[in-house]
Amino acid sequence: MAEAHQAVGFQFTVRPDGVDLKLSQEVIKNIYLSGVTAWKKKAILFKNGVLAGVYPASPSSWLIVVIAMMSSLYIRIDPSLGMIDSIKDNLPYRDCLSAQTRAVLSGILFATGLWLFLIYLLRYTLKVLLSYHGWIFESHGKMSTSTKVWLSLVKMFSGRRPLLYSFQASLPRLPVPSVDDTICRYLESIHPLLDNEQYNQMKILANDFRDSIAAQLQRYLMLKSWWATNYVSDWWEEYIYLRSRSPIMVNNNFYMMDLLYVTPTHRQAARAGNVVHAMLQYRRKLERGEHAPLRALGIVPMCSTQMERMFNTTRIPGIETDIVQHLTDRKHLVVYHKGRFFQLWLYTGGRHLLPSELETQFQRILNDTSEPQPGELKLAALTAGNRVLWARTRIKYFSQGVNKVSLDAIESAAFFLTLDEEPQGYDSTKTNSLDSYAKSLLHGKCYDRWFDKSFTLISYPNGKMGINVEHSWADAPVVGHMWEYVLATDCFHLGYTEEGHCKGDVNKALPHPSRLQWQFPKETSYVIAKQIADDVDLHSYLFTEFGKGLIKKCRTSPDAFIQLALQLAQFRDQGLFCLTYESSMTRMFRDGRTETVRSCTSEAVAFVRAMEDTSATKAQRLALFRKAADKHQHMCRLAMKGPGIDRHLFCLYIMSKHLGVDSPFLKKVLSEPWKLSTSQTPQQQLNLVDINKFPKYVGSGGGFGPVADDGYGVSYIIVGENLITFHISSKFSSPDTDSYRFGRHIQKAMLDIQALFHPENDKMVGNGEHHILFNNQDFFSSVTSKDYMIEQHQVLVGE
Template identity: 30%
Template sequence: MAEAAVVGAFGGSLGGLPPEPGPLKHLGRGILNSAPRRLRRLGALVRMFAGRRPGLRSLQGALPALPLPPLRDTVSKAVESLQTLDPGGMGSELPPLARSFLGGPGPQIQRWLSLRGWALPSYLSELWEQQLHLGARGPLPSTGSYYLMDVLGPPPSRLPAARAANVAFAFLSFRSLLRKGTLPPVLLQGSLPTCSAQYERLFGTARIPGESRVPDSFFGVPRPPWARARALLLQGGGPSSAALRLLEAAPFVVAFDPSPTRGDPSPTRGDPSPSHGDPSPTHGDPSPQNGAPPPEERDPPRDGDLDAEAKALLLGPPHNRWFDKSLTLVVFPSGRVGLSVELSWGDPPVAGHLWEFALAMDRSLGYDQRGNCRGGSRGRSAEPPQELQWNLPPQVSEALPQARLQFQALLRGLQLHVVSLEPPPGPPEFTQELLGLALELALVRERGPALTYEPIPTRLFLEGRADGARGVGRPLLELERALRDPETPRGRRRALLEAALAQARARRRAAMMGAGLERHLQAMAAVANQMRLRPPFLAEVLRQPWALAFSPAPRPHPPLLPHPLQPAGGGFNPPHQDGYGVSFTGGGGAGPVLVHISCREGSPKTDPRLFSQRLRAALGELGELGELGQLLGGEG
């Protein structure tokens, strides 16, 4: 279950699926027209009665409940997905287990889920958050967080304090719009309302550790020890208790980081004030020398330019991160900023909405010639900052050295590589579809058929989070064999490409419409656990590791940043010791595609640089496979 918490990290933006008529016209008439009739009626009613300026939550009561997929459909999809990967081995063992599940505990578990859906806003209510996110077993830095990066190019100001002030002001402005209810709702294709419940926990949210939870971690420490340490800090009163309460109640945390380095940024064991190392003249220096920009400020960036900054955002130095907090604004000495986000409270499209709003307002507010913020004090002087005071009891201070060692091991164990790819011609939606297929093709070429995961938002429904679309179907495997065979005609390859794209798009549409696979399987496993049942079918299906989790970086649609400005994307941890976590952004006339690839150090099956080479080759082959104008129905 811990893996599911990781791979759900980046649910793609709600506008990430192709708008009508879509990249392949014959695949359907778009998400809206292929939606269930009740959703199409809802869209029509929204256009009629929502008014000219509906608020964010004004349409919340109109959302339908997330439907419970039929049991046989979910079982059939699960069997088919694994039979495709291993038809002669594990796949041949699943049908008997599936029949036993359908004739045994399956219907009983399904009835419990149906009762939950009747009594609660969603059959997944509390199950998904409590069992998967808050019950994750891995350390928060390596399982429960993700990052979003600054706009490509040099920052608008070289003063870290000025950048922090502008972006923090933008965050508070966004929070003010939320509180007033004047933030416009997020509408899919301009008419279908989406659930806004996650916005309520965007600010001022913190995970509270408990002794009864299975371990995840804080600063690399298992959750129960941190729960005991937190209790000691609160019981002792005094400055430590006050500082802890201030941190947990704060809208967000601002972390002024040292400059990220290209070596191992882990601090030495005896260093009482850990740092990422001394900034080099070309990396993180507020005033670049010799006229050459630092690598992370090149636009477009080269392969590897953003590696150090991305890794610093994902893990950071252990002395200034509060991984329990929902949001941490990270500011580097160069003036660049980033966002570190804890996962359990909500999905990346919500954080992506806030982040792009803040970056756009930052540019709108601007800076003077010295890089300072514009504007005055409005008749009052700013209050001086107050340093938090900590008086740690021995039981807490004695645990810190071990926590630091565990954190350094996490830092050394992560590989993160950001590459720049030339996108194929066509609209951004087609680039995203083709890139997803190229990722799966590169994975198959690396290790053969393997399980992949793509999170899809389900916010068309009340309290909807994200469901998963399993990839690597039969059409893709046939396409891979056809590309290896020089005798296969070009027309046959193009037909297989269309079939693979059609299957991928159908999986995404099913997940978005509440007919996905992963959440239903996880919900059944959670209910079975509560009933003290261990169905062999669920155990076999859910024990299969994800070799690849991928998603486009979250961006609002339409974008809030003026063209040609765009964020450098973001990323998350790999879903498994031998897997890749991949996020991508850009393309479609918005410059190169930036791909963030993460994996674990020491795995014999992963190498981010070799995988990026395979990805580049696969994307080039698919892009050249026939005239894209024909694939696009004459468009683009």
């Protein structure tokens, strides 16, 4: 235990004449610096809390109001209409105060009250303005006068230099759609998927529900929407995620990949050092609320609530339901390597460890040759298996002793890091290299990721990185925001030496990472987890024939283009249409998460059938494509605006369960399988990396496991102007699916649709610079540009 002796900061010896105490000056210095840093952090948090609390005003505006009030009283003008005199007469201990002191104090109190009233007035006005969403439905290039005025007012009332949480109090509540509208849209969405008899039966069930218990459920749901900040999100988290008793590995967690073409260094410890340091920088700014809030059009703010639980968060298993445990100010990391768990402190002397110091610590772990303890190697497989089994095992073996101490260390860690043993990443010379990379990130060996942590950072021996994310606490765009920041900081701010090491001096005086201790029998969920992992058929595919640049020239939304290609690919693969899930964000509302866009519309079906009809002309197919694309965009806009279909029906179903009433209609709706589940990974911070200048520094997105046993999961990312990456998942156990085959169908569908846009069929194809709604490249552009209607899906669509 030489490492333990190195960490001892003081020694004492008991002698007959007293105690001889020796203190380490280095330790005393570190204690002092830690205390100074802690107080600085408290001061910054207090300052930023005040700034966010009074936003869109500022603390200095209080002084202005007070000075104005005092000045008016000095010239004997009373703007309070006698209220200051009333305050003066009712002050406590007024007999102990002089008349002048009472007057000044009363004026300050009135000015403060007036200032607070003006703040709430500004917030309420901004909330009313943000409740308007008509701008979403306007045709591009045709901004109405009312929308121009609205944008100017929002910009004026938004203040300057907002912090991450400045707009939270001004965000509107998610509205509850009417039951009639939701049922009508639902019946419209399933019409192309059912024959006449099935559709009529569903229509009867829907009408029976509307005429019986719908009004009662809706009243209670409206009451909840007035009381809670969001009528969907808490139930969504609890019933969709936390109450599920099936394994979360593959079924719940998702993954994100590293840069596609670039590996900044091939030294595993060095890359991990830079990335972890960048994450610590991101966490510090997150805790202080110093990140800029994400805003559509650069003006309309979106909710930042999900970001609060990014670090120091763990999903804790339970018998009936799990809970999400979020802690604050934890200063260590747990690292897994070759079956051993290490605890590593991230701070020294009141500061983050430098990248070079982190590299040294990680290299020490890589060099450690000790063997795993009994039961330690596959311990993390417990988090990959059945939740009830994990909860019972946790109660039985981890309630006391060294197991509890070690488990607490993992669950309270900033995040979990795996130093993997097998190289991964994209290699153009190897077949299916991205497939292997994706499977490694999604499930690994089933026992080398802690699937309960908010995210597990994975470091490979060739320098590649990636993350595996637990889904209950947040959606993919939230984690993607952090990942974009980390990759840009790693490559363009921290950098490496010519030898590939982290920059900075090497500090070998740091105490070595310590091993976590376990006393655990060899009982894990590994067998169950291995069966799940082996059944995952993952195919990651780079579509390089064209990208967003060409699609813009087709005058259509890139997301609509891809979604219609997926419908065409699905029909060619399966010979039928299916219920299709596309996630869309609702973060323009307080505590918003996602809504479902039902992409398989009647218009999409008509287009696909025309593509497969040899007698249909190109002009007919193109006209049907445009009609289907317009319909898809309208559905997405509705989902973002609030009146979606599925979240409303989901909440009505939960309400029926709480009230103990049965609804065959809601039960039927909630049991329908999503055989095609899709999601777009958005690029949110294009200002971090200039892709035109650094074309190789592009991400490759991420993916998730199949939702249905006999269906596909498809995630895609539109990168720059000429690349789209698809991540396709299914199950080997299904005889009807094949991820590689589906990828080939997607490729052909994309090319077949692109072939429709020939100049003779579309006279406006050549005028291609400003034809796309909500183009992500223009996300942060000025609202006065011709393309102010940024393509909503690039940022607002995606789970």
